[in-house]
Amino acid sequence: MEARFGRRRFLRTAAVGAAGCLIAPRARSEEAAGTGGRVNVALVGVGGRGSWFVDCMPGLANVVALCDVSDKKATRAYERFPDLPRYHDYRVMLDEMGERIEAVVVAVPDHNHAPASLAAMQRGRHVLCEKPLARTVREARRMRDMAKAAGVATQMGNQGTASGAYRRGVELIQAGAIGDVTEVYVWKDGGGPGWREVPTGEADVPYYLKWDLWLGPRPWRPFHPRWMAWHGWRDFGTCELGNWASHSANLAFRALKIDTLWYADPATAPRITVQARVESVNRLSFPRWEVIEFRVPSRGELPPLTLTWVNGSNAPGWRARIEEMLGRRLDWGDAGERKWHDHAGTLIVGTEGRMVANGHNTTIQLLPAERFEDLQVQKPETLPSSRGHEREWLEACRGGPPGWSHFDYAGPLAEFLMLGNVASQFEGPIEFDPLACRVLNNTRADDALSPHDQEDWHL
Secondary structure, eight states, rough: OHHHHHHHHHHHHHHHHHHHHOOOOOOTTTSSSSSSGGOEEEEEEOSSSSHHHHHHGGGTTTEEEEEEEEEEEEHHHHHHHTTEEEEEEEEHHHHHHHHOOOOEEEOOOOGGHHHHHHHHHTTTTTEEESSSOOOOHHHHHHHHHHHHHTTTOEEEGGGGGGGGGHHHHOOOHHHHTTTOOOEEEEEESEEEOOOOOOSSSSSOOOOOBBBBHHTTOOOOOOOOGGGGOGGBBBBTOOOHHTTTHHHHTTHHHHHHTGGGGGSSOOGGEEEEEEEEEEEOOOBOOSOOOOOEEEEEOTTBOOOHHHHHEEESSSTTTTTHHHHHHTSSSSSSSSTTTSOTTSSSEEEEESSSOEEEETTSSSSSSEGGGGSSTTOOOSSSSOOOSOHHHHHHHHHTTTTHHHHOTTTTHHHHHHHHHHHHHHHHSSSEEEETTTTTTEESSSSHHHHTSSSOOTTTSSS
16 A cells, blocks of 8 residues: 555656646747658557557657557557557656657547646647547636647547538538527437446456556546446546537537637626436436536527437437437437437537538538538538648648647537536536636536546646
8 A cells, every 4th residue: 555655646746846837839840840740749548549549640640659558458559669668657758758759649538638638738749639628627628728828739539520521511500501590409329327336345456557547637546447437437437428429519519609609708798508307416427318408698690509418318208309300210220221320410400401410520411301402511612621630730730720629629619518517417507607617506516617636646
């Protein structure tokens, strides 16, 4: 026990000493962007979702270091890059590698997204962070603020933002193709794990896992394999609001200019009201089903709207309601092609028509189909096409235009979605001020906006 806590204290002390001040960002230019203009990138998290970047980044950038707390999950990356430096602690990596690292990709469990990204940005490194941007509302706010202070290029990993259909959808909605929009429905069939209790007892930590580093800033607890199913625990995951709505709600959030509320004139006093109905309230884990209503005020000339998030195929009555508006059955493995094509999606309802998008917002369809049959929906006509989500970010690292999911946009999207995870823990509506980042009518809900991490972990 003494050895365990002594090591954790040492790591925290080392991190504070090394990262106690904000280091100025490196110049974003061709000359500063690595050999041959390619950016020198370190990968934090190289198993699971991180394997995507193990595969794609070598063709786009110079991969210069690998970091993962699990040697087992990192095996394939280690085999692919046998000569690269390997680390378990991203803070140690950032300090030892110094300016040999220009940018960092973060693809780890949700509770370490903000700490790893903040550590990199604080040292002046560009960051691509996988979705969800953060586990909590105020973590997302800190990431947006830090990115601005450090002047670094950022991107959240909701890759559908780069698709032609997504950008065409934004164009069409903003051009009024489906009229005024006051209703949006976003869904995922999966739901959460339901009621969970804290695991009891203590199991041996696997030889390949650095448990203290996996926990990162979260309060210490003995290892138990049940914690590793982290998506369903509020301490570590964000459930489907982070996992899927970061993709599925993206089109409506941008096209309907919901993000502008975070930059509104304070005199307009913008307020977002969120209310949840859930199978049961549990502040440890996520419910099997939830229906969450986000009431969004007017944005300039755009009317107020209600965005309804439905998670869980057994949410009472909601499958039938969405199918009625779609005019067909949802393919949840029991209808249509029975290939789960509709496991996640978005329906945007306007006065002149409806737009439906798949879970990643990479395909769109306008309804009723006969009204829009001559309309092209595959690529943008006025907005710029993308050369790829990761490439956008790397070009921004070299001084190009910001990626479309930079933290000034992705931060508000993350705050909006994580408000749903706050609302699902309380009865009644919560009223959120996006300028002040505060819940105005419930002090306990306001407290739930914060991560309650160990303060000295990453700063």
